[in-house]
């Protein structure tokens with residue numbers, strides 16, 4: 001970075017919607033309790049409720065302040081709005097590889113067999129490990145200009161995930177580092193710091209695709225962190241089958257379980273079905289930039305239903321032949337994204353070895 005390196009403008013938080021939407025009730029996991037006596041046990045109880053019901057909850061007092069969250073968004077906006085398409089495409093995602101690192105341009109997928117195309121740009125930033133193994137995916141002007149800051153954000157987000165992974169182990173009555181040891185920042189894995197920018201389509205175009213901005217899916221890895229999003233649109237499907245909106249939590253991080261944690265826990269932790277729909281009219285012109293950290297199992301982590309007394313007691317245990325963490329995630333990325341378009345996939349199932357999830361919620 002030189003003195004002339006362009007810097008992000010401060011992030012201006014879009015106003016919240018005035019519409020009365022049908023909001024989901026979110027369990028709040030207040031990490032300021034972490035160091036208090038009995039704090040971890042109390043947090044594990046709260047998280048147990050959030051993660052074993054609908055699989056969504058919000059973390060507050062994560063150690064990443066509201067100002068820092070604004071800064072994270074400022075960097076995302078800077079990338080999308082101030083770099084040229086050519087610069088952004090310097091590292092372009094190659095869905096055939098399944099690794100998902102790099103940039104996906106807008107409108108490169110047709111939706112549901114219509115002429116309407118997707119309205120999102122995505123940028124996935126690989127980890128900044130000590131051995132620099134992902135440096136080929138960092139060969140992009142934006143990352144080169146802001147590498148230290150992006151590494152700081154990526155590691156800090158991971159630090160929040162580290163605490164949640166410890167709580168998951170406690171909930172399952174496992175050694176605290178059971179999941180942490182399978183998700184080390186400096187080990188190889190397809191984790192990414194992700195930015196998404198959605199560009200509104202016309203109401204007519206949206207109507208042709210049932211107002212879907214991102215089709216219903218579960219996340220592919222272990223855990224997803226979503227920095228507070230004020231532009232409504234994200235919805236989760238409850239176990240009752242109802243769709244509810246996710247409410248903003250100022251300074252908070254919305255979290256959800258993904259497929260691989262669901263597998264490890266024999267289905268105890270729910271991999272959450274969610275989607276993004278067209279925002280309400282009073283927010284339709286607000287920039288909807290999303291900032292996320294996706295935690296994925298390490299290359300060498302083996303996914304199997306953990307042979308635990310708790311799971312045996314609950315009847316969730318079955319003996320399984322392990323599959324590789326990265327193997328699963330890459331096959332899932334290929335199956336989901338390495339296509340001309342996103343189709344309706346009613347009742348579709350996705351399977352690797354003995355592990356299967358439902359991929360058709362439309």
Ligand SMILES: O=C(O)CCC(=O)C(=O)O
Nearest residue numbers: 196214219229234276290
């Ligand atoms: O944009 C959002 O709010 C959610 C995006 C999402 O679900 C994903 O990237 O997996």
Ligand SMILES: [Fe+2]
Nearest residue numbers: 217218219274
């Ligand atoms: Fe998702």
